[in-house]
Amino acid sequence: xxxxxxxxxxxxxxxxxxxxxxxxxxxxxxxxxxxxxxxxxxxxxxxxxxxxxxxxxxxxxxxxxxxxxxxxxxxxxxxxxxxxxxxxxxxxxxxxxxxxxxxxxxxxxxxxxxxxxxxxxxxxxxxxxxxxxxxxxxxxxxxxxxxxxxxxxxxxxxxxxxxxxxxxxxxxxxxxxxxxxxxxxxxxxxxxxxxxxxxxxxxxxxxxxxxxxxxxxxxxxxxxxxxxxxxxxxxxxxxxxx
Amino acid sequence: xxxxxxxxxxxxxxxxxxxxxxxxxxxxxxxxxxxxxxxxxxxxxxxxxxxxxxxxxxxxxxxxxxxxxxxxxxxxxxxxxxxxxxxxxxxxxxxxxxxxxxxxxxxxxxxxxxxxxxxxxxxxxxxxxxxxxxxxxxxxxxxxxxxxxxxxxxxxxxxxxxxxxxxxxxxxxxxxxxxxxxxxxxxxxxxxxxxxxxxxxxxxxxxxxxxxxxxxxxxxxxxxxxxxxxxxxxxxxxxxxxx
Numbered sequence: 508x509x510x511x512x513x514x515x516x517x518x519x520x521x522x523x524x525x526x527x528x529x530x531x532x533x534x535x536x537x538x539x540x541x542x543x544x545x546x547x548x549x550x551x552x553x554x555x556x557x558x559x560x561x562x563x564x565x566x567x568x569x570x571x572x573x574x575x576x577x578x579x580x581x582x583x584x585x586x587x588x589x590x591x592x593x594x595x596x597x598x599x600x601x602x603x604x605x606x607x608x609x610x611x612x613x614x615x616x617x618x619x620x621x622x623x624x625x626x627x628x629x630x631x632x633x634x635x636x637x638x639x640x641x642x643x644x645x646x647x648x649x650x651x652x653x654x655x656x657x658x659x660x661x662x663x664x665x666x667x668x669x670x671x672x673x674x675x676x677x678x679x680x681x682x683x684x685x686x687x688x689x690x691x692x693x694x695x696x697x698x699x700x701x702x703x704x705x706x707x708x709x710x711x712x713x714x715x716x717x718x719x720x721x722x723x724x725x726x727x728x729x730x731x732x733x734x735x736x737x738x739x740x741x742x743x744x745x746x747x748x749x
Numbered sequence: 750x751x752x753x754x755x756x757x758x759x760x761x762x763x764x765x766x767x768x769x770x771x772x773x774x775x776x777x778x779x780x781x782x783x784x785x786x787x788x789x790x791x792x793x794x795x796x797x798x799x800x801x802x803x804x805x806x807x808x809x810x811x812x813x814x815x816x817x818x819x820x821x822x823x824x825x826x827x828x829x830x831x832x833x834x835x836x837x838x839x840x841x842x843x844x845x846x847x848x849x850x851x852x853x854x855x856x857x858x859x860x861x862x863x864x865x866x867x868x869x870x871x872x873x874x875x876x877x878x879x880x881x882x883x884x885x886x887x888x889x890x891x892x893x894x895x896x897x898x899x900x901x902x903x904x905x906x907x908x909x910x911x912x913x914x915x916x917x918x919x920x921x922x923x924x925x926x927x928x929x930x931x932x933x934x935x936x937x938x939x940x941x942x943x944x945x946x947x948x949x950x951x952x953x954x955x956x957x958x959x960x961x962x963x964x965x966x967x968x969x970x971x972x973x974x975x976x977x978x979x980x981x982x983x984x985x986x987x988x989x990x991x992x
Binding site for chain 1: 750751753754755757758761762765766827828829831832833834835836837838842
């Protein structure tokens, strides 16, 4: 069943076309990666799907709700973990989670239940009373994803979730993301090829705002005739220039 | 519920910053103590507590602009606002959530200021209570100015404009330290067109019990609230759309 249906989605800024007539369908429970070099249109696509930017033309339907006409309903279905760490620095880990539960209008009982659940899931137990601004980058990212999940979203947008993290922390965060697979639909943008290959059910490659190819990592490698996914990505993007 | 959660976060972010507390509450208290000490050692009546206390109470409000603007500018610079924009919070929730929690902080600052004034010899009368209530319009103006500056300027600009320029404007163009009639000319005319002197005169009128002297100062302050708040809402919504 399709959770996200994108048709002709376009975003223009003056004389630049950031996203150009994107058509895509993403299934329920799928972990879908959006790849592309800088300026490919990944973040703009995420911004439009999360109702942060209005499309110039086209539309997308999230669980059947239009991002153009029903942005209020869409916002109650989604959560975003932005590229930069988005935590309130002077609030404790617990207070950050309470903030997100509060802005979604959760009752006290539900808030407590969700905080307990996410604290367990992301191993935040020992740092709940620490200020978020004092945490390491890895812990802030974990908290950031936990904050996104507290609203029980149907769709989660992860924009470069492991950017700038060391290999060990990245691997731990991958485990957290893997644990979510199948439970909610996840749209992931990343510059790390191994991240996309390791985590995703399907991958889309974008360049200059256009979709070049969509498929599983194996399908994309077979299409490019390369053994390594990174080589396949580079080949496909370079050939798209010609 | 949503507004309460966001407002609570605003209050915590401000009150947990030691610099905010140091400057916001500490600096006006230091000023009132210092100027009262000077008054005790000079033969002329320059810093009489009945005139000084309402002035310092208003001057302290300029820090509310700084708190409000700094928080909004920081939030805009980080991704926290982007995250919150994808939640069911409405533009009204954001504007009220940045405005309302600062009002009790402003009133608390005014109370601290008058407590020190009492220690320094200000009479205890019911007019003190009215003076605390009368600070609310001026507080709203300074908070709205913070919303405007935070929506327009970045973190660093806010430090310079609200931290240095505004505090100096409030200090020099409000008649707190000296009678502006003594300077006269263009300086006095400019001061009369700005809200700072009217906020101070309004507070002084209430504290002295000369309630008829509240006017036209109250009208000036209310006018500035309307204009500043209107501009602030416009600027906030504009940056929200840009994000």
